Amino acid sequence: MTGIEQGILIGGLMLLLMALRVHIAMAMLVAGSIGYVWIAGPATLLNYMKTAAWARYSIYDLSVVPLFLLMGQFATHGGLSKALFRAGNTLIGHWRGGMAMAAVGACAGFGAICGSSLATAATMGQVALPELRSHKYSGRLATAAIAAGGTLGILIPPSVPLVIYAILTEQNIAKLFVSAFIPGLIAMGGYMLVIAIMARVDPTSAPAGDRATWGERLAALVETWPVLLIFTVVIGGIYGGFFTPTEAASIGTLATGYVAWKSGGLRKHGFIECVYGTAQATGMIFLILLGADIMNVFLALTQMPAELSKWVVGLGLSPLLVLFVILCIYLVLGCIMDSLSMILLTVPIFFPIIMGLDFWGLDAEAKAIWFGILTLMAVEIGMITPPVGLNVFIISSMAKDTSMKETFIGIVPFLASDFLRIALLVFVPSIALIALKL
Numbered sequence: 001m002t003g004i005e006q007g008i009l010i011g012g013l014m015l016l017l018m019a020l021r022v023h024i025a026m027a028m029l030v031a032g033s034i035g036y037v038w039i040a041g042p043a044t045l046l047n048y049m050k051t052a053a054w055a056r057y058s059i060y061d062l063s064v065v066p067l068f069l070l071m072g073q074f075a076t077h078g079g080l081s082k083a084l085f086r087a088g089n090t091l092i093g094h095w096r097g098g099m100a101m102a103a104v105g106a107c108a109g110f111g112a113i114c115g116s117s118l119a120t121a122a123t124m125g126q127v128a129l130p131e132l133r134s135h136k137y138s139g140r141l142a143t144a145a146i147a148a149g150g151t152l153g154i155l156i157p158p159s160v161p162l163v164i165y166a167i168l169t170e171q172n173i174a175k176l177f178v179s180a181f182i183p184g185l186i187a188m189g190g191y192m193l194v195i196a197i198m199a200r201v202d203p204t205s206a207p208a209g210d211r212a213t214w215g216e217r218l219a220a221l222v223e224t225w226p227v228l229l230i231f232t233v234v235i236g237g238i239y240g241g242f243f244t245p246t247e248a249a250s251i252g253t254l255a256t257g258y259v260a261w262k263s264g265g266l267r268k269h270g271f272i273e274c275v276y277g278t279a280q281a282t283g284m285i286f287l288i289l290l291g292a293d294i295m296n297v298f299l300a301l302t303q304m305p306a307e308l309s310k311w312v313v314g315l316g317l318s319p320l321l322v323l324f325v326i327l328c329i330y331l332v333l334g335c336i337m338d339s340l341s342m343i344l345l346t347v348p349i350f351f352p353i354i355m356g357l358d359f360w361g362l363d364a365e366a367k368a369i370w371f372g373i374l375t376l377m378a379v380e381i382g383m384i385t386p387p388v389g390l391n392v393f394i395i396s397s398m399a400k401d402t403s404m405k406e407t408f409i410g411i412v413p414f415l416a417s418d419f420l421r422i423a424l425l426v427f428v429p430s431i432a433l434i435a436l437k438l
Helices: 003-019 024-040 042-057 060-078 080-092 097-109 118-132 139-151 160-169 175-203 215-223 225-239 245-264 270-301 304-314 319-333 339-355 364-384 391-397 404-427 430-437
Strands: none
Touching: 003 024, 003 060, 003 270, 003 304, 024 042, 024 175, 024 270, 024 339, 024 404, 042 245, 042 270, 042 364, 060 080, 060 118, 060 160, 060 245, 060 319, 080 097, 080 118, 080 175, 080 215, 080 225, 097 118, 097 139, 097 175, 118 139, 118 364, 139 364, 139 391, 139 404, 160 175, 160 339, 160 364, 175 225, 175 364, 175 404, 175 430, 225 245, 270 304, 270 339, 304 339, 319 364, 319 404, 339 364, 364 404, 391 404, 404 430
């Protein structure tokens, strides 16, 4: 049996375990372990397992994950999401659909200090959803806008999945963060354009709000200065070479924690809730990392990634065709898996294939960064597609008067915007690379 056949068989076992509702980390761990024993025997597996956890968790760059997660927790408890939404609403809330656009803009701003799509969707859902519904926005538009806007949490840097991609592919985290910024802004603009079109098509779904005075706008903008300062220090410090990503994450966490403390968000059980939420999310991510390591070691033993890469290159197919097939696979996997699991499971397989093909004459580093941003964008779509669509589940749990079906229907125009953005980035890779030349 060839390595590709062994990999497909064990991969099928993993998907079967997931279908039986086994947690993705355990599904990868069990399937990978069975495959490892099949090829190398139980003694070799036990010898590997005794150092696997230490080898993975002792990587210095991984320390940014709990730091960014804690920064997001502090931002949530510090009321920064409310300030961002209030600022956006005072500026454009008087437009038709302006309040929903403000919610998307606030999601982008919150994502700049959070790094988690789920946290962004959950936080902005609590802040913006009641306001949208009280101003007579349709449930379909209100829930879809926030669910889609929540995906900006992993696209606007800092981004936890992007950190994991950087570690897997041995790329520079700072360069990936900077490269994701412009595509993130394009995503935000695309979502706002979708809302504007939907508001024109059905004016009753997105009524215009009251116009704020210039004094109210100025006061609301002043409240957002901590977000701007923290983002500038963290991303500017990383890109300028003043801090490593871990140092920048530490500074950002301290600054966000101070803002949360000053606002009273850490009183009573606030601080404990932040620490507990961070520990819970970190534990989940690190367990998935361990499961993926076992699965990927099995795949390495089968030589499946190398064999698959040689096979694909030998077919003589157009590099763009190969890329589009990979992106389509991501879209399908996004319907059944979470973003981090997809990256951990597929990047070791797809990355060698992409690196063996020529795209627009890009060098190795540029190609790796470009593919990383494309992967992140494809993974992001999985957060709002059925049947999983984790962002949709979160928003639907808050919007009791709007069915999940209605939200998914409202998501369709936002998905169209996502597909157009991916196509744009595929054919104009400089969008993701222009920041590297500044």
